[in-house]
Amino acid sequence: MLSFRLEITTTMAASCSLVSCGEEREADKAVIVQFSNGSVRNAEKLDFTLYKNTDQSNPRKKSRRIVVAESDRLSYVGQNFGTGSLKCNNLCKYYVGVLNKQTKQMEVHSAQIFNMQPAVPGEATEAEKLQDASQTYRDKVDSLIEAFGTNKQKRALSSRRLNQVGGEMLHQAVAKAANTVIDEKGLEALQQEVAQTESQGDLALHLPPCNADAHTPEDVYPLDNLLSPVEFEALEQAGSKLAAITTEELQKMRDEGGHLCVVKHLENLPSDGDAREKITRCSFYLSLLLKLARQKNITRKFGQEEGCPRPIQVKLMKTFTVETFNNGRLQNVVSSSMRAKLAAYCLALLLHMDHMTTDLTLLHRDLGLTEARMLEVAKSMGLTLTKPPRGSADEDGMRDKHRQASLVLPLVKYDQFRERRKRKKMH
Known part of the structure; x- marks a missing residue:
């Protein structure tokens, strides 16, 4: 486990005192990293970078941080949100002591732990993996046609997608219009009107x-x-x-x-x-x-x-x-x-x-x-x-x-008469 703000000493003099840093800012918080695939022998060969979310107004996003450690051979990435983050940050509070050798006082800062995982170039991300898993057989075939298909296959694919989009837009428009009419008149009133129209x-x-x-x-x-x-x-x-x-x-x-x-x-x-x-x-x-x-x-x-x-x-x-x-x-x-x-x-x-x-x-x-x-x-x-x-x-x-x-018995049975409209003559 490695800390940027921690100066490690083997012995502490008896004259040292512990001092709290009080209300610290976000920039004063310490970062503790651990590597999932081993331990670091020489931390000076790693170049660490801390990224924070730009949306500071959103209370759920303003505390998101990403730590990147780059070496000559491999890069490591750790984050405090998402599936790769450690749950211990929500359950426990971690503190780091920084010793001032001149004043013999140790300041205590709150810290977060990041789990560093190697980032292999070309490996699919979690979002891409979920997207691939959700693709159907038809979507995969369409992707192959886009990449390696003939011109005829590409034209057929483009035509099918245009028809599909047009059908979906028509279906949404009809559904929206039907919902509007139902909200205004009510379903049972519409059913009564339909029954009356059909019965004539x-x-x-x-x-x-x-x-x-x-x-x-x-x-x-x-x-x-x-x-x-x-x-x-x-x-x-x-x-x-x-x-x-x-x-x-x-x-x-x-x-x-x-x-x-x-x-x-x-x-x-x-x-x-x-x-x-x-x-x-x-x-x-x-x-x-x-x-x-x-x-x-x-x-x-x-x-x-x-x-x-x-x-x-x-x-x-x-x-x-x-x-x-x-x-x-x-x-x-x-x-x-x-x-x-x-x-x-x-x-x-x-x-x-x-x-x-x-x-x-x-x-x-x-x-x-x-x-x-x-x-x-x-x-x-x-x-x-x-x-x-x-x-x-x-x-x-x-x-x-x-x-x-x-009302006279027996009841009278009237023949249904439907008026026929005369066709207008074309002049």
Whole structure:
């Protein structure tokens, strides 16, 4: 083991004293080297050089040092970082004493140990060895072609690499664009849109449970599938509030553009207790469905102002909304396919409220859907569509032709009609 700063003496006088050097600088630290392949007989024939990292601002790199010892025959290299460094520097602290012969005082300096290994010219470094190990058979063949291949082989290699780079760039661009769209809309909303586009109006997946073999119209789309008995009981308090609504409040709802389907049923409540209770509870649930169809982003507080019970709120979120991620937050969104589902459930609920015949025009206006879309929903449910004759007027005296939808057994099967666009003539 050899030190640059250590003056070795065989005996120390009794008058010598030990003095600490205090807070020393980086340049005052001693360097101790040991050679891995033997011992040095004459240290004066070695030319030592100490290198330090230039990045002094990085706390992990500013303490990196490399020691190089050059002789006439061979060079030795040691470093305090990487795989070739000694772990003892991290576990222990080493000190070197330097004796001043004039003052008889010994200064103590901290030191680091470097393991010097011979550097053979032409030998591959550790980084090059790792790179060679990671190369595949194809990479090695390409390297041989670059060095010794013919012009034809080199042109083929260059063409293949250009195609590979172009394919990777295209793949990265497509992946980046897809991730951007997914982050903005959400995966489930995109899946719903794709399903809607592929089906091209097929609403079978969004209809309420249907029993086509039922013997009575009421059992085709059972009310229990629209509102379970537990959910129906949860609407007792909300239904009681609607049953006590005054004429002035109903007129205010109509003037403010309220849901006409709900207002119509509240203005004509039956006198029978059970039937009255059924209409009021279904009307409250219908008003929530109509409000939900008009919104896009749904918060967790939806329906709280109207006094919506918690079971109904959970049912609306799970049945008629899609969960999406937007800027790292989870949101409930009413997609276009969910709006069609809301239309189907509202239509089935109105059939039970109107003795299996309801006003289709009034419903599509409250939902904010087009008449063509509403007709698609009614046809997919197998309903019978009727239109009042010419010249007839509605309750307000307006010649507004309202379509009626009725559930009549057996259900009507409509043929799917797809419009063909005419080709434009070239002039």
